[in-house]
Amino acid sequence: MSKFSKIEFCSTRIDKQILTQRAYNQRWAELPEGTIPLTAADPDFPVPAAIQDALVEYLKGGYLSYGPPAGLPEFREAAAIRFSIRDGIELSADRIVAIDSAAAGMVALARAYLDVGDEMLIFDPVDFLFSHGAEKAGAKTARFRLTATGEIDWDLFESLINPRTKMIGVCQPHNPLGRNFTASELRKILELAQKYDLWILADEIWSDIVFAPGRHISMLSIEGAAERTLLLQGTSKSFGLAGARIGFIALPDTHHVASFLENSGAVYTSFGAATLSQVAAIAAWQHCSQWLAGFVAHLQSQRDFACERLARLAGVSVSRPDATFVLFPDISKTGWSSEALSEHLKQQAEVAVVPGSERWFGPGAVGHIRLSLATTREILSEALDRIESNWPV
Amino acid sequence: MSKFSKIEFCSTRIDKQILTQRAYNQRWAELPEGTIPLTAADPDFPVPAAIQDALVEYLKGGYLSYGPPAGLPEFREAAAIRFSIRDGIELSADRIVAIDSAAAGMVALARAYLDVGDEMLIFDPVDFLFSHGAEKAGAKTARFRLTATGEIDWDLFESLINPRTKMIGVCQPHNPLGRNFTASELRKILELAQKYDLWILADEIWSDIVFAPGRHISMLSIEGAAERTLLLQGTSKSFGLAGARIGFIALPDTHHVASFLENSGAVYTSFGAATLSQVAAIAAWQHCSQWLAGFVAHLQSQRDFACERLARLAGVSVSRPDATFVLFPDISKTGWSSEALSEHLKQQAEVAVVPGSERWFGPGAVGHIRLSLATTREILSEALDRIESNWPV
Numbered sequence: 001m002s003k004f005s006k007i008e009f010c011s012t013r014i015d016k017q018i019l020t021q022r023a024y025n026q027r028w029a030e031l032p033e034g035t036i037p038l039t040a041a042d043p044d045f046p047v048p049a050a051i052q053d054a055l056v057e058y059l060k061g062g063y064l065s066y067g068p069p070a071g072l073p074e075f076r077e078a079a080a081i082r083f084s085i086r087d088g089i090e091l092s093a094d095r096i097v098a099i100d101s102a103a104a105g106m107v108a109l110a111r112a113y114l115d116v117g118d119e120m121l122i123f124d125p126v127d128f129l130f131s132h133g134a135e136k137a138g139a140k141t142a143r144f145r146l147t148a149t150g151e152i153d154w155d156l157f158e159s160l161i162n163p164r165t166k167m168i169g170v171c172q173p174h175n176p177l178g179r180n181f182t183a184s185e186l187r188k189i190l191e192l193a194q195k196y197d198l199w200i201l202a203d204e205i206w207s208d209i210v211f212a213p214g215r216h217i218s219m220l221s222i223e224g225a226a227e228r229t230l231l232l233q234g235t236s237k238s239f240g241l242a243g244a245r246i247g248f249i250a251l252p253d254t255h256h257v258a259s260f261l262e263n264s265g266a267v268y269t270s271f272g273a274a275t276l277s278q279v280a281a282i283a284a285w286q287h288c289s290q291w292l293a294g295f296v297a298h299l300q301s302q303r304d305f306a307c308e309r310l311a312r313l314a315g316v317s318v319s320r321p322d323a324t325f326v327l328f329p330d331i332s333k334t335g336w337s338s339e340a341l342s343e344h345l346k347q348q349a350e351v352a353v354v355p356g357s358e359r360w361f362g363p364g365a366v367g368h369i370r371l372s373l374a375t376t377r378e379i380l381s382e383a384l385d386r387i388e389s390n391w392p393v
Numbered sequence: 394m395s396k397f398s399k400i401e402f403c404s405t406r407i408d409k410q411i412l413t414q415r416a417y418n419q420r421w422a423e424l425p426e427g428t429i430p431l432t433a434a435d436p437d438f439p440v441p442a443a444i445q446d447a448l449v450e451y452l453k454g455g456y457l458s459y460g461p462p463a464g465l466p467e468f469r470e471a472a473a474i475r476f477s478i479r480d481g482i483e484l485s486a487d488r489i490v491a492i493d494s495a496a497a498g499m500v501a502l503a504r505a506y507l508d509v510g511d512e513m514l515i516f517d518p519v520d521f522l523f524s525h526g527a528e529k530a531g532a533k534t535a536r537f538r539l540t541a542t543g544e545i546d547w548d549l550f551e552s553l554i555n556p557r558t559k560m561i562g563v564c565q566p567h568n569p570l571g572r573n574f575t576a577s578e579l580r581k582i583l584e585l586a587q588k589y590d591l592w593i594l595a596d597e598i599w600s601d602i603v604f605a606p607g608r609h610i611s612m613l614s615i616e617g618a619a620e621r622t623l624l625l626q627g628t629s630k631s632f633g634l635a636g637a638r639i640g641f642i643a644l645p646d647t648h649h650v651a652s653f654l655e656n657s658g659a660v661y662t663s664f665g666a667a668t669l670s671q672v673a674a675i676a677a678w679q680h681c682s683q684w685l686a687g688f689v690a691h692l693q694s695q696r697d698f699a700c701e702r703l704a705r706l707a708g709v710s711v712s713r714p715d716a717t718f719v720l721f722p723d724i725s726k727t728g729w730s731s732e733a734l735s736e737h738l739k740q741q742a743e744v745a746v747v748p749g750s751e752r753w754f755g756p757g758a759v760g761h762i763r764l765s766l767a768t769t770r771e772i773l774s775e776a777l778d779r780i781e782s783n784w785p786v
Contacts, residue, residue, distance in 0.1 A: 024461040025662065029461075046456050059448055059449060061415065066417050103658075243669070244457045268496065268521065
């Protein structure tokens with residue numbers, strides 16, 4: 001038993017003063033004083049103490065020399081062990097490449113596996129990084145409309161595949177819908193990928209945040225998927241490490257790893273993750289399971305609390321997400337646009353939310369807003385009070 | 394006076410055990426036990442204690458949230474102040490973008506400022522990152538042969554500029570030749586850039602390591618250069634922060650910054666430097682001047698010692714560099730190729746050096762080897778003893 005394993009998550013302990021100094025990306029440090037950010041998917045909670053301890057210990061060694069292009073051996077090993085065990089998959093360290101954020105990984109994978117003019121089939125709505133990555137590679141996207149709970153029409157999905165299609169992008173669990181694809185849905189995606197010889201880009205950055213009784217189902221756990229799956233993982237959602245810029249890519253085999261390193265420029269030191277950040281991730285995976293369980297339990301309770309309250313608002317329809325710490329209510333029946341409503345809430349309620357803009361999530365997001373739950377109950381409750389009092393309908 | 398300012402550089406204090414665990418990129422952690430690496434330009438010395446202290450202090454705050462796309466305000470401010478004062482230039486924080494290594498910056502700048510088919514005029518030899526960056530942007534390079542001390546034939550230099558030329562790449566001071574371009578040489582480069590409307594990519598990552606009585610002359614200190622200069626800076630050479638992946642880009646104005654952030658993907662969080670690494674850089678610039686002065690004085694003494702010893706070897710001609718902590722002796726008169734000699738030294742002398750391969754430095758590097766001086770006198774002396782005893786000529 002590690003000395004760190006008893007450190008638990010505390011659902012009431014946040015430090016607003018430091019958040020005001022450090023939380024950028026539409027959050028405390030960027031908003032007017034008094035505004036509550038339910039915006040970027042970055043928790044209000046400090047990182048687990050075990051991560052701080054590990055970094056302080058590492059710093060005592062005094063060296064921050066060049067690491068290897070694919071990541072520190074101990075990082076790759078820790079990632080392989082943690083995700084093999086958690087997801088019931090076979091993942092070896094030599095298939096893993098450390099990367100300075102899942103976001104950067106998305107672009108690097110798109111550049112490595114797509115050519116100009118290729119197409120990636122993605123869901124709509126979905127996090128903008130899929131289309132951003134495709135765009136950087138000179139590729140296009142085709143979008144399949146997805147809802148939080150509805151059945152997927154696989155014939156329609158298949159009809160979007162054409163000779164230019166080279167990749168299917170899957171966000172599992174799904175941001176912003178909070179949908180946790182079932183094994184049979186993932187299997188269906190794999191079958192189509194096999195039929196048309198496509199890559200599967202599986203962004204599983206949210207996979208630590210799946211609510212009971214559900215569990216994360218990795219694309220890599222589907223039989224036959226490994227040889228065509230490009231897996232992306234990160235630490236920003238589960239452990240508050242967004243500023244550390246650290247995640248990893250898992251590729252089908254070591255040949256893919258070698259090509260990817262060459263293609264991305266990693267062997268030229270022009271690409272790579274900070275070693276300190278890798279040390280933080282190792283600590284997260286090795287010593288923070290209990291902390292994470294507490295964090296997820298808190299988020300589940302936040303989800304239930306917020307869904308119940310939002311559902312009471314006029315013109316709002318909200319699905320209870322199975323995963324992620326974002327809610328994505330449909331506000332189209334209010335008669336307000338996402339942008340106008342978000343601006344109204346920011347000005348009148350002093351609560352910042354993310355509008356369901358086409359730019360950030362695709363056309364399927366229109367008429368929605370996104371709210372983050374990763375704060376204390378006190379702050380979430382206050383934010384919902386303010387939204388309620390200033391609801392314009 | 395800061396509490397850190399009295400911490401001095403210690404030229405004898407290194408920790409081989411930790412280097413063996415942490416120093417990758419052709420160094421201690423990657424070589425057979427007993428081999429001395431005079432390879433990658435990464436010092437054997439630990440980072441200044443002030444950097445460790447600053448990181449530990451920052452970690453106490455508990456948050457590693459998303460930073461802003463261009464870098465933390467305090468990072469940009471610290472960079473602007475430090476380099477304005479050191480180089481006698483006007484550099485404002487809003488022209489600065491934090492970047493996860495000068496190497497990554499080189500690629501990002503090439504992608505942002507060059508189109509497919511464009512040409513960058515660079516010196517030969519020079520660090521491979523110039524041609525690597527151009528290649529990633531789909532551009533080509535033209536190379537102007539440079540020696541450590543010879544006069545530059547500006548007519549010949551100008552004759553390499555053609556309608557496709559869009560940029561001149563300048564490594565100041567120059568790796569691997571250790572040449573410190575004079576103000577009048579930089580002025581000449583600027584004149585040509587003005588005449589043909591070219592960008593100047595000024596890689597000044599080595600600018601802290603200039604030997605007395607010389608001093609660094611930044612391209613930005615040349616009158617009229619600011620509007621067409623893209624400056625690159627890093628922390629890996631001066632402060633041992635290679636593994637932290639942190640440097641910055643300085644652009645002509647805020648419009649350039651906005652375009653660059655959009656183009657590079659920084660506004661999509663798919664690009665950016667770890668906040669912890671930014672904190673390390675701030676500490677380096679604010680609290681490590683005295684440490685740095687000691688480090689450079691030690692390197693100057695190492696340079697004199699090693700040049701004197703290398704010059705005695707049969708077939709070797711070595712220039713005393715004015716800057717950088719690498720030597721680049723011409724070994725062509727030994728009759729050995731750079732690669733064969735490097736391999737011989739690795740096997741027989743158990744000393745690793747970098748061969749002057751075309752791949753790493755361009756055709757002008759052929760017949761040279763590169764050796765790093767950033768270690769203790771004891772280790773350098775031992776390495777030179779071994780080279781001497783095993784010299785094949």
